Amino acid sequence: MTSINDKATALLQLHQPGNPVILPTVWDAWSANLAAEGGFAALTVGSHPVADSIGKPDNEGMSFEELLTRVAQITAAVDLPVSVDIESGYGQTPERLIAGLIEVGAVGLNIEDTVHSEGGRLREAQEHADFVGGLRRAADAAGVHIVVNARTDLFIKQVGDESDRVERAIARMKLAAEAGADSLYPVGFHSDEVYQRLTSELPLPVNAIADPVRGEKASYASLGVGRVSFGPLLQAALAVRANQLLARWV
Template sequence: MNNTLFTSLHQQATPLLLCNVWDVASAKTAEKLGFNAIGTSSAAIASMLGYADGEHMAFEELLFIVKRIAACSELPLSVDIEAGFSDNPQITAGYIKALAEVGVVGINIEDSKVSKTNEERTLINENNFATYLAEITSQLLKDNIAIFINVRTDTFLLGIANVVEATQKRAKLYQAAGADGLFVPGIVQTEAIETVVNSTSLPVNVMCMPDLANFSTLKSLGVKRISMGNFLFDALQDDLTTRLSNIVQANSFQPMFKAIA
């Protein structure tokens, strides 16, 4: 699928509400309900496969799932590749090329890494990440791979000092390195959202959070993309727990055919 449509979805007055999926079934549901685009949730896919979040699964495992989603849905598909699955930008560019070849039109790549030893997430130095990103985008250009690169900065997610200023600095560096969009998960304060949006020409993406403003307010602030993260997947797992518990308690399958109380 050509990425032109997907790119244009980030330039509308109304923000793109991206449905985050983890398998074919969730992708088909999003398509049935009229969503304009879907994006994978790396945390949801990792959980589904029995991994912790943070590149514990192999890229090949992710690619297999992405191939099935792309083959079964007509919606524009963006894929979360976490921190790139490699410190080598040429290897990461190769992974992105493999995704593009199966029909993926966008990717998310983040500027933080999760330690394999203590599971702690830490920010990558902004200049180092910008250099890494620039090498990736340069290689993709050489390979004639057109794909929407949504760069996720975890400044707010990790609650660093002077967070707005740090986010603005990273946005400028990442745009110069070839980013097409800026994803700022964890940002919820309307003033902070407006400041970040007004400080960059990149379309800004925010993520579902308990205190996030409604979609109309986000539209008025200039947000261009709204994601669900892994919250939808987690909510469905809670529903499954409730349903299974009800079956056990009732000693009957009758609760399966009733709405969850």
């Protein structure tokens, strides 16, 4: 699989509600090779793990250029579709974001609605949809269908009253879908009831975050999820095991 368009098409087709694509969250060539050797069909690059690996804080503590440097190393190491967490966009235009990702061979992105450069405020629903739309137009202009995973932080930031949070998240993500997203990411750990609402009421595949130690693919499949990623939890789980090994030698 050498064509970037082939990889983009393959990544998009892997998003199947009820048969979710599992995208191990990687941060360097070593972790990418580990996941590829495990037989996974595609990968996602996590901003938090990458930032940790280069000694920078999460929430856009590293630059977009630093992220691209690491993504280029990953795409050079594995011949798989790679999506990239671009946080809230690092203050870059949609055109620059898409151009940078294509330059390093990435075919997907995760865009969140928390604007780290502006005090961590949450973009308004239409504002976020407009940014998603800008990314879609830029990708179309570049001739590559970059798979856009539109994320909302309503749940993890506990924005507004809990009684209507699910409804507000659904409304927000529907706007992102209309703007050109390919999948929707209401990040957070939810009850089965909430997942069933999200997967039944949203028009696109839903991305769930999973704990790689305790979670199971079958449970997410039964809830209609179309995509599963690990956020920083895979790196954290490996750190726990590494500490156990190293403790024997202190």
